[in-house]
Amino acid sequence: MTTTDAQTQIEETVKANDVVLFMKGTKTMPQCGFSSRVAGVLNYMGVEYADVNVLSDDGIRQGIKDYSDWPTIPQLYVKGEFVGGCDIITEMTLSGELDQLFEQNGVTFDKDAADKIRQANG
Numbered sequence: 718m719t720t721t722d723a724q725t726q727i728e729e730t731v732k733a734n735d736v737v738l739f740m741k742g743t744k745t746m747p748q749c750g751f752s753s754r755v756a757g758v759l760n761y762m763g764v765e766y767a768d769v770n771v772l773s774d775d776g777i778r779q780g781i782k783d784y785s786d787w788p789t790i791p792q793l794y795v796k797g798e799f800v801g802g803c804d805i806i807t808e809m810t811l812s813g814e815l816d817q818l819f820e821q822n823g824v825t826f827d828k829d830a831a832d833k834i835r836q837a838n839g
């Protein structure tokens with residue numbers, strides 16, 4: 718895929734889906750611990766999201782880094798905006814900021830599950 722095609726495809730994907738996780742592997746079969754961690758949080762919280770496996774396309778793997786100006790995978794997007802990678806999403810989950818972000822953007826999730834993550838990691 719050309720650089721331009723990759724940027725176009727990324728933009729279309731993050732505009733068409735409220736929540737998108739660019740990751741290594743898939744939401745049901747992650748292939749890296751960092752991706753697994755973020756997918757695990759979203760899965761546990763019952764968030765509906767699109768997963769994009771960067772391992773199946775080198776153009777997207779590089780393109781997503783250019784798109785966000787962020788050097789690593791995973792990358793979470795909400796309503797077209799880059800939110801963060803594994804460290805940031807973990808912090809935001811524990812602080813409650815991720816709940817707030819989802820609430821502000823009308824993204825449905827299981828609040829009890831989010832509270833359980835915090836209780837287990839408090």
Ligand SMILES: N[C@@H](CCC(=O)N[C@@H](CS)C(=O)NCC(=O)O)C(=O)O
Binds near residue numbers: 749751790791801805
């Ligand atoms: N500290 C990072 C961890 C993620 C990370 O280091 N990812 C590496 C290894 S999976 C990466 O994407 N390297 C570039 C690549 O593999 O294309 C985070 O918070 O997301």
Ligand code: FES
Binds near residue numbers: 750751
């Ligand atoms: S694939 Fe090795 S750390 Fe992610």
